[in-house]
Amino acid sequence: MTIQTFDELRLDGNAAAGLLQQLFAFEITTAITICDGCERESPVGALLFYGQPLGAVLRCPACDQVMVVVTRPHDEWWLDLRGVRLLHVSASSESAAT
Amino acid sequence: MTETRLIWREAEVLEVINETPRARSIVLRVPAWPGHSPGQHVDLRLTDEDGYQAQRSYSIASSPERAEVVLTVERIDEGEVSPYLTGEVRRGDRLELRGPIGGYFTWTAALPGPLQLVAGGSGIVPLMAMLRHRAHSPTRALARLLSSWRTRDSIIYLEELQQLAANDHELQVVHTLTRESPLGWSGPLGRIDADMLQKFAFTPQERPRVYVCGPTPFVESVADALVQLGHLPASIKTERFGPTGGQS
Numbered sequence: 500m501t502i503q504t505f506d507e508l509r510l511d512g513n514a515a516a517g518l519l520q521q522l523f524a525f526e527i528t529t530a531i532t533i534c535d536g537c538e539r540e541s542p543v544g545a546l547l548f549y550g551q552p553l554g555a556v557l558r559c560p561a562c563d564q565v566m567v568v569v570t571r572p573h574d575e576w577w578l579d580l581r582g583v584r585l586l587h588v589s590a591s592s593e594s595a596a597t
Numbered sequence: 598m599t600e601t602r603l604i605w606r607e608a609e610v611l612e613v614i615n616e617t618p619r620a621r622s623i624v625l626r627v628p629a630w631p632g633h634s635p636g637q638h639v640d641l642r643l644t645d646e647d648g649y650q651a652q653r654s655y656s657i658a659s660s661p662e663r664a665e666v667v668l669t670v671e672r673i674d675e676g677e678v679s680p681y682l683t684g685e686v687r688r689g690d691r692l693e694l695r696g697p698i699g700g701y702f703t704w705t706a707a708l709p710g711p712l713q714l715v716a717g718g719s720g721i722v723p724l725m726a727m728l729r730h731r732a733h734s735p736t737r738a739l740a741r742l743l744s745s746w747r748t749r750d751s752i753i754y755l756e757e758l759q760q761l762a763a764n765d766h767e768l769q770v771v772h773t774l775t776r777e778s779p780l781g782w783s784g785p786l787g788r789i790d791a792d793m794l795q796k797f798a799f800t801p802q803e804r805p806r807v808y809v810c811g812p813t814p815f816v817e818s819v820a821d822a823l824v825q826l827g828h829l830p831a832s833i834k835t836e837r838f839g840p841t842g843g844q845s
Contacts, residue, residue, distance in 0.1 A: 509813055510837045516699035517640045517654060521603050528701035544701020545834070 512546035515555055518569055519543070522576055523588065531587040536564035538584070558582075603695045605642065606630075610690040611665060616753045620671045620719060621683045622658060627666050627694060633657055635726035636703035636808065636836075639668070639696030643678055653678045656722040656810075656836075657697065660729035666694075669753060671719040702808065702836045706734035710806050713799045715789065715819050716744035717811020718751070720838055724810055725754055728768070732761055741769045741805075743797045745789050745815065747776040771797045789815075791822040801827035810836040 512528060519527045528544035539561040546557040546566060557567040559582065566582030580586070612624040635657075642652045659667035672683040686692075704712060704727045712731070714724040721744050731737055746752050752772055762770040773785040773793065785793060799805035807828060809819050816837045823833055 506813070508839060509817075510839055511702070511835055513699040513701045513836060514654065516638075516701075517603070517695070520698060524602075526700040528699050542701055544699065 508549060510548040510550065511544060512542070512548050512557055513544035514548045514550070515543065515546075515557060515567075515569070518555055518571060522578065525588050525590050527588070530589070531585075532566060532583050533585040533587075534559040534562060534564055534566060535582045535584040537562040603698065605693050605695045608666070608692050608694045610686060610688055610692065612688060613686055616669060617751055619683065619751065620669055620753050621686075622667050622669045623682060623686060625666045625668065625692065625694065626664075630664075630666060631697070632661055633666075633697035634700065634703035634705055635660060635730040636723045637697035637699050637726075638723070639666070639694050639698060641668075641678065641682075642693040642695075643681065644693070651677045654698070656726070658722045658725050658729075660726055660733055662730065662733045669719070669722045669725075671753075702810075702834050704730075704806065704808060706731055706736065706738065708738075708806060710804050711739040711741070711799050713805035713807045714740070714742040714744075715794075715798070715807065715809045715811075715823075716742065717789075717815035717819070718744075718746060719753065720744075720809075720811030720815070720836070721753055722810075723836060724808060725758075727808070728758075728761060731768075732765070737765065737767050739767050739799075741771070741797065741799060743771050743773070743789060743793070745773050745775060745811070747774070749774060749777065749779050749782065769797070789819055789822075791825055794819070794822055794826060798823075801829070805832070807833040808836070809833060811838060813837040813839055 516528045530543050531540055533540055547560055549556045553572050554570040559566055564582045568579040570577040606627055608625040608627045611626050614622040616622055638654045638656045640654050644650045655668045658669040670679055670682040673679045716724050758770045762768050775788055778786050809816050816835045820833055820835055
């Protein structure tokens with residue numbers, strides 16, 4: 500078993516798509532967030548993703564503040580958006596989604 | 598279609614293709630597949646006889662123009678899922694799949710500007726979907742692929758990429774090797790750093806759309822080097838695979 504450091508476990512917010520997309524009617528990885536800490540605008544897909552046993556934590560790529568905590572025990576979702584000042588979801592986003 | 602609902606579908610394995618000693622492509626028929634954009638991934642769920650489930654994400658390798666969905670999976674020795682997908686899986690097997698997922702790391706031929714792709718190992722898979730899609734397009738964007746491999750025999754899609762580039766002057770494909778220097782190798786050697794990007798990638802002034810995919814340390818060092826060279830962070834999209842090759 501390889502020992503992995505915290506840094507190596509970091510993925511992109513795009514990896515949260517499977518976890519989050521079930522909750523949203525529109526593409527979530529291209530939705531724009533504004534960080535409550537530093538006001539940086541980032542698509543959800545560009546946040547930093549840290550997988551957890553029952554969900555994930557998404558952090559701001561600029562200031563590292565925790566923006567989203569998703570916990571998904573069985574068939575429930577707990578969505579903590581503590582670090583998201585604004586979430587802008589567009590029905591016709593720039594997403595190249597077909 | 599930006600409206601998305603994720604449901605599990607039962608896919609059937611139509612064909613298994615050995616790409617390299619450690620990587621296989623799995624051709625799937627997915628009932629009611631809604632279509633995808635190049636760069637998107639799927640979740641696969643495997644259930645064993647005791648009901649234990651393991652779920653992993655895999656990038657789609659095929660272009661949207663193809664009816665089947667093709668995944669290319671690299672073996673991770675201590676993995677739970679990849680040894681099955683690169684070993685035991687057979688034609689006729691059924692797999693649970695949901696997707697496509699992740700509209701952020703996508704590219705289509707309709708987007709303007711040159712396309713710069715940078716791959717670390719099996720990070721090439723979603724980028725290959727982009728190049729296969731591009732080959733179907735009547736108006737081909739200028740495109741460059743720079744990819745890093747440990748050894749020559751680990752290069753996935755080597756022949757197909759040679760053919761694509763041979764028939765297309767707008768496409769440049771460069772592979773670099775980091776662990777060996779085989780006889781007859783005419784490509785570069787060593788890791789992708791700022792010097793290599795300067796030599797083989799589009800310049801910031803050419804305003805490329807940049808997609809970087811690979812293991813987390815690879816993606817972060819390439820993205821840092823690109824920014825150091827003057828590329829705008831917003832023009833660089835990254836897809837980290839984690840340290841072991843497979844996504845989350």
